[in-house]
Amino acid sequence: MADWPFDTSLESFRRSVVLEGEPFWRSVFEMHKDKVQIKNAKVAINNLEKIFTATFRLANTKGFQAMSLRDLSSETEISMGGLYAYIGSKEDLASVIEGVLRKYIDQVVRELASDDLLPVECLNASIFGSVYMAEILNPWYQFCFMELKGLPREQQQQAMDLELRFEALLIATIHKGVVQGQFTCCHPELLASQITAMLQQWHLKHWKFKLRNVSTQDYANYVMETVLDTLNFNAESDGSVTNVQK
Amino acid sequence: MADWPFDTSLESFRRSVVLEGEPFWRSVFEMHKDKVQIKNAKVAINNLEKIFTATFRLANTKGFQAMSLRDLSSETEISMGGLYAYIGSKEDLASVIEGVLRKYIDQVVRELASDDLLPVECLNASIFGSVYMAEILNPWYQFCFMELKGLPREQQQQAMDLELRFEALLIATIHKGVVQGQFTCCHPELLASQITAMLQQWHLKHWKFKLRNVSTQDYANYVMETVLDTLNFNAESDGSVTNVQK
DNA sequence: GTCTATACAACGATAGAC
DNA sequence: GTCTATCGTTGTATAGAC
Numbered sequence: 001m002a003d004w005p006f007d008t009s010l011e012s013f014r015r016s017v018v019l020e021g022e023p024f025w026r027s028v029f030e031m032h033k034d035k036v037q038i039k040n041a042k043v044a045i046n047n048l049e050k051i052f053t054a055t056f057r058l059a060n061t062k063g064f065q066a067m068s069l070r071d072l073s074s075e076t077e078i079s080m081g082g083l084y085a086y087i088g089s090k091e092d093l094a095s096v097i098e099g100v101l102r103k104y105i106d107q108v109v110r111e112l113a114s115d116d117l118l119p120v121e122c123l124n125a126s127i128f129g130s131v132y133m134a135e136i137l138n139p140w141y142q143f144c145f146m147e148l149k150g151l152p153r154e155q156q157q158q159a160m161d162l163e164l165r166f167e168a169l170l171i172a173t174i175h176k177g178v179v180q181g182q183f184t185c186c187h188p189e190l191l192a193s194q195i196t197a198m199l200q201q202w203h204l205k206h207w208k209f210k211l212r213n214v215s216t217q218d219y220a221n222y223v224m225e226t227v228l229d230t231l232n233f234n235a236e237s238d239g240s241v242t243n244v245q246k
Numbered sequence: 247m248a249d250w251p252f253d254t255s256l257e258s259f260r261r262s263v264v265l266e267g268e269p270f271w272r273s274v275f276e277m278h279k280d281k282v283q284i285k286n287a288k289v290a291i292n293n294l295e296k297i298f299t300a301t302f303r304l305a306n307t308k309g310f311q312a313m314s315l316r317d318l319s320s321e322t323e324i325s326m327g328g329l330y331a332y333i334g335s336k337e338d339l340a341s342v343i344e345g346v347l348r349k350y351i352d353q354v355v356r357e358l359a360s361d362d363l364l365p366v367e368c369l370n371a372s373i374f375g376s377v378y379m380a381e382i383l384n385p386w387y388q389f390c391f392m393e394l395k396g397l398p399r400e401q402q403q404q405a406m407d408l409e410l411r412f413e414a415l416l417i418a419t420i421h422k423g424v425v426q427g428q429f430t431c432c433h434p435e436l437l438a439s440q441i442t443a444m445l446q447q448w449h450l451k452h453w454k455f456k457l458r459n460v461s462t463q464d465y466a467n468y469v470m471e472t473v474l475d476t477l478n479f480n481a482e483s484d485g486s487v488t489n490v491q492k
Numbered sequence: 493g494t495c496t497a498t499a500c501a502a503c504g505a506t507a508g509a510c
Numbered sequence: 511g512t513c514t515a516t517c518g519t520t521g522t523a524t525a526g527a528c
Contacts, residue, residue: 038511063395065311069504079513081506090504146392149309160453189458190468193451194444201443207406212435222436229476284493314521327524328494336522495528503520510513 008124010216013132019104020136025049031103032096037085044086050076051086055093056139064094064147094147098155101140106162108133113169119177123227126170130199131220141203167192174231183231191230198223254370256462259378265350266382271295277349278342283331290332296322297332301339302385310340310393340393344401347386352408354379359415365423369473372416376445377466387449413438420477429477437476444469 018024022045029036029045038044054075058067069090073080087093112126134141148156170192177183185191202209202219209219228235264270268291275282275291284290300321304313315336319326333339358372380387394402416438423429431437448455448465455465474481 040511043511061395063309063311063393065309066396068502070502080504081514082512084505085511146395147309149307149392150312164454187468190460190465193447193454194472197443197447197451198440201439205439205443208410208439211410214436219436222433226440226476230472286493289493315523316521325495326522327496330523331493493528495526497525497527499522499524501521501523504518506517507515508513509515510511 008128008217008220010132010135013128014136017133017136019133028052028100031100035086035088035092035096047076047078047086050078051083051093052097053139055097056143059147060139060142064143064150091150094143095151095155097140098144098148098151098159101137101144102159102162104137105133105166109162109166109169119173119180119182120228120233122173123170124224126166126173127195127199127224127227128220131202131216131223134199134203135216138203138206141200145200145204163196167196170195177231177233183233185231191227195223195227198226254374254463254466256378256381259374260382263379263382265379274298274346277346281332281334281338281342293322293324293332296324297329297339298343299385301343302389305393306385306388310389311396337396340389341397341401343386344390344394344397344405347383347390348405348408350383351379351412355408355412355415365419365426365428366474366479368419369416370470372412372419373441373445373470373473374466377448377462377469380445380449381462384449384452387446391446391450409442413442416441423477423479429479431477437473441469441473444472 014020018027025045025048026041029041029048036044036048038047051072054072055064055067058071058075069080069083073083076083078086087096108129112122112129115122115125117125144159148159167189171188174183174185174188174191178185178188202216214222260266264273271291271294272287275287275294282290282294284293297318300318301310301313304317304321315326315329319329322329324332333342354375358368358375361368361371363371390405394405413435417434420429420431420434420437424431424434448462460468
């Protein structure tokens with residue numbers, strides 16, 4: 001999906017990745033075509049986008065359970081009966097949202113793990129990629145974090161597994177850097193959770209960063225700097241002679 | 247409420263603070279006596295505890311909106327009619343829970359701000375105090391974080407204000423340490439949010455720390471170490487000659 | 493102080509007209 | 511492909527017996 005590593009601006013990330021516009025919603029449509037009863041793809045994709053964005057607007061302010069399908073109906077200007085041509089049921093709608101986001105994140109994690117990057121590059125790509133994805137898909141992240149409890153047990157487990165796999169990637173990367181003599185780190189597992197925590201803050205506490213005028217790139221930079229500082233990484237001796245070991 | 251600074255074990259924190267047992271629930275009862283129609287304090291306190299803990303069990307697994315009062319009735323073994331002798335309404339119950347927790351946290355923040363501690367001591371008390379409170383009042387924290395959206399606008403604002411006041415305390419403390427030459431810090435505001443983020447992880451991601459066998463004290467220690475490391479604090483030259491400036 | 497019985501509004505979901 | 515009309519269920523809340 002993306003070209004790793006990419007340059008570190010949000011704009012170039014937007015260009016290199018398909019998470020917006022018609023192509024993105026088309027891929028969402030493809031992902032749960034089975035539940036949609038409408039044949040005409042153009043119509044279906046358009047209404048699907050309306051339904052999802054309206055769901056985010058409502059659920060991310062009052063909560064998904066508190067949002068009634070009548071609310072959703074008036075927000076989308078699609079009738080109650082009409083909605084059911086696009087969703088199997090209310091709880092199915094929530095399930096699909098989580099499933100789509102998880103699929104996209106999973107894809108990124110797998111690419112990061114398979115790409116053969118230097119430890120610093122891998123951390124860089126993980127951190128900037130995560131912040132930028134959370135920026136672009138902000139409503140999706142907010143929804144999934146807050147509404148996970150309401151989803152089936154199995155789905156909750158899969159979400160936790162993905163988070164653990166992301167952290168496992170971070171831990172392995174840190175370990176590699178330690179072995180290559182670029183990093184020092186006493187508690188790789190705790191540092192990994194700390195990174196996850198800081199990344200999730202970007203969507204969880206958006207109000208705070210807006211209030212303080214912290215831009216997306218400012219934040220990603222700060223996280224990256226903090227991590228490298230914790231790892232006692234020295235940019236001068238970046239271990240490029242040990243490239244062969246990567 | 248607490249004696250700051252206290253020694254850094256969870257057990258001593260438990261002893262020095264009233265957040266459990268009959269005295270704690272009595273104070274909860276006192277806090278919203280007006281909504282309770284039962285005269286007998288002993289009976290009221292007992293049932294109030296049952297109602298609150300059952301609410302946490304249900305709401306923290308399936309969500310507060312998804313929890314019906316019929317669920318709550320069978321979980322508490324109090325009839326539907328009986329419940330209404332203790333709560334004004336369902337949404338009132340959520341409001342009260344948030345109000346109680348906020349009052350307790352607010353109390354701690356005010357004490358920390360008024361006590362005249364050295365910067366390192368203040369950070370120490372803030373971090374250990376926060377983790378230990380989140381440990382003891384875990385269900386309260388979980389509930390308030392996840393259900394804040396469903397509460398009145400004004401209450402949401404007050405919760406955000408409290409978080410900002412806590413971070414303002416951290417920022418002021420960091421600044422004091424910088425002025426006294428004990429710390430160096432480029433981004434005090436971002437570090438403060440980072441501290442909040444790490445503290446909130448203790449209740450948000452309890453499953454992860456349990457999985458990895460990280461104890462409460464391990465975690466508080468890690469947060470404290472990370473912060474001091476970021477601030478380039480050197481335990482040897484702890485600025486005790488500048489005590490007069492505190 | 494606690495219960496049972498019940499009111500009635502709102503919900504998710506569907507059938508059938510257009 | 512979209513709508514209106516309506517079904518059965520479940521929700522919160524209360525009244526009145528005990």
